[in-house]
Structures are given as structure tokens and as C-alpha cells.
Amino acid sequence: MSLTFKGGLHPEENKITAKSPIEVMPEPATVAIAMSQHIGAPCIPTVKKGDYVYKGQTVGEGQGGLTCPVHSSISGTVIGIEDRVGAFGQKVTHVVIENDFKSELLPEIKPNSKSLEESTFDEIVEIIKSAGIAGLGGATFPTHFKVASAKGKGEKLIINCCECEPYITANHRLMLEKPEDIINGVKVVMKALDLKACHIAIEDNKKDAIKVMQEKVGNENGIDIKVLKTKYPQGDERQLIYAIDKIEIPTGKLPADVGRIVLNAETSAAIWRAFHDGIPLVDRVMTVTGDCVAQPKNLIVPLGTSISDIISYCGGYTGEIEKIISGGPMMGMAQWDETAPVIKGTASILCFGKKNKTQPSENCIHCGKCVGSCPMHLMPLYLASFAKQGDWESCREFDVLSCVECGCCTYQCPGNVPIVQYIRTAKGKLRK
Amino acid sequence: MGLLKVSASPHIRHEDTTRVLMSDVILAMIPLLIWGAYVFGLRVLTITAVSIVSCVVFEALFNLILKKKIPVGDLSAVVSGMLLAFNLPATIPLWIPVIGAFFAMVVVKGLFGGLGKNFMNPVLAARAFLFGSWPSHMTTYSAPLERLSAFGKIDAVSSATTLTELKNGALPSEDIFDLFIGNMAGCIGEVSAMLILAGGIYLLVRKVITWQIPVAFIATVALLTFAFAPDGVSNLSFMMAELFSGGVMLGAVFMATDYVTSPVTAKGRLIYGIGCGALTVFIRFFGGYPEGVSFAILIMNLFVWYLDRATKPRKFGGIRNAKA
Missing domain, CATH: 3.40.50.11540 (NADH-ubiquinone oxidoreductase 51kDa subunit)
Structure with missing residues (x-):
């Protein structure tokens, strides 16, 4: 008997790339390293335009404890420090690096001489x-x-x-x-x-x-x-x-x-x-898939590679593209365009065609499917209804702040009510 | 390249829309309609057609007049139309379902805001309204297998239902098997316990309904009628006759499970089902009518918001019995 929890659901898996071995994607001509790829304080660039950077060299560092440095994923020249729209749809500072295709690793990077037993x-x-x-x-x-x-x-x-x-x-x-x-x-x-x-x-x-x-x-x-x-x-x-x-x-x-x-x-x-x-985090494994990409693949991608580079490596689109999602279909972020670069959290790029068009929303029919599938044991239908009326205090009373925005309620909803959207609005109001 | 479609997660949806769920309910009710036509004649189909068309037209007209989107596509008016017909005897004059449809779709559903907003089951409220207004029309049953023609004059001898006999503390003359398969007098869609249960199992498998309401409803009726069977009557036979007569099965499987007017939590549904069952037996035993199912469900409809609230699940990570 497999272990489990109460609530949740089992959407169609669509794991079309389960049998595709991981391929190493060739380095792109340029990468854009986002200064905020983690939860916590964003990094400040430690390089400037014109600098030569090695692969694995730190290009941004943050202040305080809850932060995380970022490194160059290729060797080459910094050609710009730019504010661009990142994978989360917000403006983020990026260090843009032009590849010299030498893949020169930072000389300081070498295997650890200490064994695990001796390490503190x-x-x-x-x-x-x-x-x-x-x-x-x-x-x-x-x-x-x-x-x-x-x-x-x-x-x-x-x-x-x-x-x-x-x-x-x-x-x-x-x-x-x-x-x-x-x-x-x-x-x-x-x-x-x-x-x-x-x-x-x-x-x-x-x-x-x-x-x-x-x-x-x-x-x-x-x-x-x-x-x-x-x-x-x-x-x-x-x-x-x-x-x-x-x-x-x-x-x-x-x-x-x-x-x-x-x-x-x-x-x-x-x-x-x-x-x-001694190698810092400069690339990651990700799945590029969906009904609109020619060759769905599992790839090792240098961080900072743009979505468009990845998609052309996967053979481009088949048919008209409707949506590109960074992350999974349940919690991922839809992208404005294909310029956003891969960051540390990008586990997948999904390309969806027209048939994934969003249906119009209808009335809540009180079926309770959202209640049964909520892993946090909330009552999403009432949260949505209170939020619709602007009754934020009732939202609080019904534990809206415990919502993890997993999307189960909205996935299940026969009336296609954007429940998570209402909940996000309520959470935003209550946190002010 | 132009801008892509940006929308909030989740980006995928389950394929069961309201329309799909309602289609499943319709599918589960088709055997009942066929059985009704077999037992009471083709007039059953005429009544059902009138009822469905009236429900759909009234809902469409209402929304048209109010300049709202016409929601015929969700098929809920078709379900209401079928259920309304199922709650009428086969001898009913054809204008009655028209009035019932008006009351259900306009007064109970439309005026309260349409699908999902009504606090009472529209079909049962309409049935109660018709029952109060034209009691003799609503209780003139034709005998089973004396089939009425689709449009012809009604000359069938009116027949007592088994409920009247049960009310008098006696077992009905039919044997239990006939009651189970539905070879008896009664409303169009309520006679065959067997087919209703089959429809219920289909809806359970398709996850259209959950088990709590039907099981709690039926079990409560079974328990109470078994325990309080009249003297000199076999408890088991009395219980079975009570279960298979009248609207218990149709009510428990198709009416009390109406999403809009039933609770959303598992616990709430159990209590709701028990309440429906207990009130049904109470009305059958002590009320002025032989049948209590519709009133029992209508009364329980009023408790739905309270039950939802009272059975609000403890949130994951919340301390037991503590307010967040």
C-alpha cells in the first residue's frame, strides 16, 4: 500500500518524456543571468559591462542570510546589465553574457580535497x-x-x-x-x-x-x-x-x-x-514538453538560456502556440513571450497549443468537489464566494491564509470558476 | 512573435464540466424513463417531453427578459424537467408540468439568481406547490401495466399506491420483488428501486455524486421502519416495502444529491442524509400525507448552509477545535 494524504487529485499524467534520456543542450550564444532566482534578497551584480567571466564565476551576490549567489553558466564577456521581465513576470536585473564558446571553468574550481568524514x-x-x-x-x-x-x-x-x-x-x-x-x-x-x-x-x-x-x-x-x-x-x-x-x-x-x-x-x-x-549551480535538468513542441525532451540547460533558444533546440513549435508555461501545468507561470531565461526553479517549459484555450467561467453549483480535493482541508467554494463579495474577514475566518495555491479546486471545478484567483486576491487584501 | 496568452495557474482543467455532470445524470435517468413508459404507457414520454421543454423554455425566457446569458448549455434545466416529470403520476393533465416548470425554473431558481443560487430544490418545491394546489390530480395513479396512450383520453381506473396501505399499518398486496423492480402504482420515475439504484451506482462510479447522502438517507429509513414496524407485521417485509415504495429511492439518489441544495462536506452530507431519512419516516408515520420524501428533503435544504458551516473541516496544520 502506497503512502498518501487526504485530498488532492490525479490529473492526467502526460509524462511523455519519461523514456527520453537527459540530453546536454549545447551552450547558447548569450545567457541572461537573473539576479533573483531564489526566495529572499535579490543579488547585486558583481561584474560590469565588458568584464570577462569564467564559467562558474560569481556574477551576483546578495546581502543578508536569506539569499543565494548566482554564477555565470558560460565563459565569455558581459555585454550588458539589464532590467528585463523574468520568469515570474516581474522586472529583474539580468547580467547578459556573450559566449566565447570556450567553456572555461573558473580556475579556482577544483575537486574537494577533504573527505566527507573530515568535513564540518x-x-x-x-x-x-x-x-x-x-x-x-x-x-x-x-x-x-x-x-x-x-x-x-x-x-x-x-x-x-x-x-x-x-x-x-x-x-x-x-x-x-x-x-x-x-x-x-x-x-x-x-x-x-x-x-x-x-x-x-x-x-x-x-x-x-x-x-x-x-x-x-x-x-x-x-x-x-x-x-x-x-x-x-x-x-x-x-x-x-x-x-x-x-x-x-x-x-x-x-x-x-x-x-x-x-x-x-x-x-x-x-x-x-x-x-x-566544487562546481556551483550553473545548469539544471528540465523537461521541455507540451502538445506544441516538435521534440519533447529532458535537457540539461545552462541557467540563463532563453526559452526561445531551448525551443529551437527542441525543433520549434508544431502548430500555433497559445501558452508557454515556466514550471508545471498546475502551479507554473504563464509567460508573456519567449525571452525569459531559465532560472534555478525552472523544472520545465510547457508549450500548449490552441486546444488548451481557457473556457469561460460559469456559476458555482456547490458540488463540493473543491472541498474534497483541497489538500489543506479548506472550503474553496466559500473562499471564492466571500472574496467575490469583498468579505475579507469571512475569508480569514475560513482560513484563506492557509491556502497553498496548488490549484486542485480550480482544476476540478465543473463551473470553471477561477477559485485560486479569488483566493489570491483575498490573501493579498488580508496581508496588506 | 506576438505576446502569448498569460493566465493564472492552474493551466489545465478536468474534463467534467457542469454540462458533462448533468449529461451523466440524464444518462442515469434514461432507464427510469423507459421503465416508466413500459409500466404506465407512452403518455409518460409525453409528460416528460412537456416538462423538459417547459423547463428549458421558462429558464431561457426568464434570462432573456432579464438580459442575462441563457444557460441552456449546462443542461441543468433538462435534468430539472426530467425530475419534475418523474415526480408526477402518469394520469396528470399536461398543463400541470407546465405550471410546475414555471414555479421551479422561474420562482425557485431564476428569482434567486439562477443555477447554484437557489436554496431549495426547484423540482421538489414545484412538486410541493402542485401538491398543495391540485392534490387530486397529483394523487390519481393508474394501475401498473394498464398503459396509457401518448395523447389519448385517460380512462384507467385509479389505483391506490402501496404507501396508503403502509400508512394504514398493513403490508401492501404486491410482493416485495414487484416493489423492487417497480411493478406497482406510483409516480413516473420513482417506481423502480432497482433501476434507480443502478443509476445511483453509475453516478457513484462516475464520481458525479458521493455515497454519503444516498446511503445515510436509505439506511436511516431502513433502520427506523425496521425498528418501528407496526404490530403483527414482519419487520423486514415492512422495512422493504417502505424502502421500495414512494419516493425514497428517487429522493435519496437523484433529489437529495442535488449539488446546489445539499452540503459540500462529507460529514455534512451524512447528517443531511440522516435528517432526510428521519423526516421522511416521521412524516410517513405521523404526518397528514402518506408520503414524506419531498417535504423531508425541502426541510433539510434549509439546513444546508448551517451544516456546511458546522462541519467545516479542520484545516491541515490547524490545532483541533481552535479558531485560527
Whole structure:
């Protein structure tokens, strides 16, 4: 019996790229490195126009604890520091670099001479921090901060390999092709926090990955595989911790408060690369898919590559493009155009054609499907109705602030009511 | 390249729109219509057609006059039309469903804001209205298998329903199997418990309805009628006769599960179903009418907002019984 949580739903998986091996995309002619690719303070460029940068060189750094440096993903010349519309639809400063196609790695980058056993907590956190690692599942929470704040509180590590969003297969392929990187990353974090246990959580639609990971983990001390029922949003860390340990994170608390630290599979692999090879986060695995792209692929893409470069590498569009989404179909961001560059949180680029046209919204028929599918156990129909009337206090009373905007309610709604939109409005009003 | 379509997540939708759900309900009711026509004659089809057309036309006209979007596409008026016909005896004059349709679609549904806004089940409210206004028309039943022609004069002998016999504390003359398959006098769509249950299972499998309301409703009626069967009558036979007679099955599966007028939480639905069942038995035992299903559901309709509120789920991560 697979582990699960209450609520949620199972949209059509559409994992068309599940069998496509990860390809390394050739470096593009230019990259635009966004100064804000993580939750927290944005970075300030540390290079200026005309500078030569190596691959892996820091090009932006932020102030304070909750931030994360960014690095150049290619070697070449800085040709501009520009404000552009980023993947989240807001203006962000980008360092634009022209490729010299030499792929020259920063000379300081070399494999770690220290073994894991000799490394201390502080050293490991510093490695993660200077490598610029942020949650690669899409939330982009700075990983060094997560690890550091779990010190003394963390009991168990959970590696999130659920990939519950439809279409995306990046983690799936990573588990099949680079399972050692994930497991070694686990060991680094376990050593840093002196953890005795780690669960690698995989949904039961990825049988091949479960098998591979099981073999690779073998009799490794304290690490085991947890098989979860395929259901969205299983990859939400609250639902993940609940499914495995039956613990609810109290409202307003973090996983660390219940002794858990949850990392995405690719984040774990990035930690290993940073620890072992000294390579900062300069590229990521992503899925390029949808009904409107010629060759759906899983790719390793240098950060800062524009969506248009990626799509031309995948053979361009088939048919008329309606929507490009950065991220999954349930929570991803629709893009204005194809200029936005890939950032650390971009797990997929979805290209949807005309048949995904949005239907007009009708009346709520009070069917209650949204109540049954809400993983936070809210009553979305009433939240939407209160928000429609501008009754923000009733929204608060019905726990609107606990909404995680997973979109289950809106996905299910037979009347096509934009429930999450109403909820976002209410949350915005209440937070003012 | 021009600008792309930007919209808020989620970017995909489940294929079951209101229209699809209503089509499923219609599909689940078609066997009942066919059975009704088999038992009571082709007149059943005429009544149903009049009722459906009236419901659709009244809803369209109402929205036309108010300059609102005409929502015929959602098929809910078709469902209402079918259900209204199912709640009438086959001998009913054809103008009655027209008036019923007006009351359901305009007074109960339209004036309160249309689909999703009415607080009472439009069909049952219309039935109650017709019942109060033309009681003799509403209770003249033809005998089973004495089929009425589609448009001809009604000369069938009126027949008592099993409910009247049950009300008098006696078991009906029909055997339980006939009651189960629907070989008895009654309203057009309510006689065949078997086909109603089959329709209910279809709706459950298609996830159009959830199990709580029908199961709680039927189980409550079963429990109470078994426990309080009159003296000298087999408890089990009495219970079965009560379950398979009148509107319990149609009410529990197709009427009480109306989305708009039933609660949205699992707990709320259970309480609602129990309430419907208990009130049905109460009215059947102590009320002035032999049948209590429609009034039971209408009364429970009034509690829906309260039940929703009272059974608000504890939010994930919320401390038990604490206000956020």
C-alpha cells in the first residue's frame, strides 16, 4: 500500500518524456543571468559591462542570510546589465553574457580535497551557500539556509522525488541516470546535520526509478525508499511529511519545526556536485514538453538560456502556440513571450497549443468537489464566494491564509470558476 | 512573435464540466424513463417531453427578459424537467408540468439568481406547490401495466399506491420483488428501486455524486421502519416495502444529491442524509400525507448552509477545535 494524504487529485499524467534520456543542450550564444532566482534578497551584480567571466564565476551576490549567489553558466564577456521581465513576470536585473564558446571553468574550481568524514557542518553549509544552491523543485528556497536552520532540530531528511505535477519528468530521469549523485548528496546533508535517517520519497508511477534507487541505496545506513501514491500535490512538503510520518506541520511552522528537512532530488545531486567537484549551480535538468513542441525532451540547460533558444533546440513549435508555461501545468507561470531565461526553479517549459484555450467561467453549483480535493482541508467554494463579495474577514475566518495555491479546486471545478484567483486576491487584501 | 496568452495557474482543467455532470445524470435517468413508459404507457414520454421543454423554455425566457446569458448549455434545466416529470403520476393533465416548470425554473431558481443560487430544490418545491394546489390530480395513479396512450383520453381506473396501505399499518398486496423492480402504482420515475439504484451506482462510479447522502438517507429509513414496524407485521417485509415504495429511492439518489441544495462536506452530507431519512419516516408515520420524501428533503435544504458551516473541516496544520 502506497503512502498518501487526504485530498488532492490525479490529473492526467502526460509524462511523455519519461523514456527520453537527459540530453546536454549545447551552450547558447548569450545567457541572461537573473539576479533573483531564489526566495529572499535579490543579488547585486558583481561584474560590469565588458568584464570577462569564467564559467562558474560569481556574477551576483546578495546581502543578508536569506539569499543565494548566482554564477555565470558560460565563459565569455558581459555585454550588458539589464532590467528585463523574468520568469515570474516581474522586472529583474539580468547580467547578459556573450559566449566565447570556450567553456572555461573558473580556475579556482577544483575537486574537494577533504573527505566527507573530515568535513564540518560549517564547511558544508559554506559550500552549499557559495555554490548558489536553491530548491530546484521550483520553490527556490536557499538550501544553505534550510540546512543551517535545521541544525539541532532536524531528525530526518526526506528527499522529494515525487514530481507530482503532470508532464514533468526531470527528477524521474535524474533518478534513472544519476542515482549516485542524489544518494551522495543525501550523505553530505546527513553528515552536516548528523542525521540518522533519510527517506527517499518516490511516487508509485515511477516503478523503474524506485527499482534503480532501491538497488543503489542497497543497505546504506539509515537511507530507505518510501513509495507514495501518485497524487497531486504529493510533492508539497507538508503533504509529503504527512504521507510518510503522519505529522501535520502546524500552520505557520516549517518542516524543521517538526524535525524534518525536505530537499528536492536534483537539489541533493547539486549539493554533491558542489561538495565533490566544487562546481556551483550553473545548469539544471528540465523537461521541455507540451502538445506544441516538435521534440519533447529532458535537457540539461545552462541557467540563463532563453526559452526561445531551448525551443529551437527542441525543433520549434508544431502548430500555433497559445501558452508557454515556466514550471508545471498546475502551479507554473504563464509567460508573456519567449525571452525569459531559465532560472534555478525552472523544472520545465510547457508549450500548449490552441486546444488548451481557457473556457469561460460559469456559476458555482456547490458540488463540493473543491472541498474534497483541497489538500489543506479548506472550503474553496466559500473562499471564492466571500472574496467575490469583498468579505475579507469571512475569508480569514475560513482560513484563506492557509491556502497553498496548488490549484486542485480550480482544476476540478465543473463551473470553471477561477477559485485560486479569488483566493489570491483575498490573501493579498488580508496581508496588506 | 506576438505576446502569448498569460493566465493564472492552474493551466489545465478536468474534463467534467457542469454540462458533462448533468449529461451523466440524464444518462442515469434514461432507464427510469423507459421503465416508466413500459409500466404506465407512452403518455409518460409525453409528460416528460412537456416538462423538459417547459423547463428549458421558462429558464431561457426568464434570462432573456432579464438580459442575462441563457444557460441552456449546462443542461441543468433538462435534468430539472426530467425530475419534475418523474415526480408526477402518469394520469396528470399536461398543463400541470407546465405550471410546475414555471414555479421551479422561474420562482425557485431564476428569482434567486439562477443555477447554484437557489436554496431549495426547484423540482421538489414545484412538486410541493402542485401538491398543495391540485392534490387530486397529483394523487390519481393508474394501475401498473394498464398503459396509457401518448395523447389519448385517460380512462384507467385509479389505483391506490402501496404507501396508503403502509400508512394504514398493513403490508401492501404486491410482493416485495414487484416493489423492487417497480411493478406497482406510483409516480413516473420513482417506481423502480432497482433501476434507480443502478443509476445511483453509475453516478457513484462516475464520481458525479458521493455515497454519503444516498446511503445515510436509505439506511436511516431502513433502520427506523425496521425498528418501528407496526404490530403483527414482519419487520423486514415492512422495512422493504417502505424502502421500495414512494419516493425514497428517487429522493435519496437523484433529489437529495442535488449539488446546489445539499452540503459540500462529507460529514455534512451524512447528517443531511440522516435528517432526510428521519423526516421522511416521521412524516410517513405521523404526518397528514402518506408520503414524506419531498417535504423531508425541502426541510433539510434549509439546513444546508448551517451544516456546511458546522462541519467545516479542520484545516491541515490547524490545532483541533481552535479558531485560527
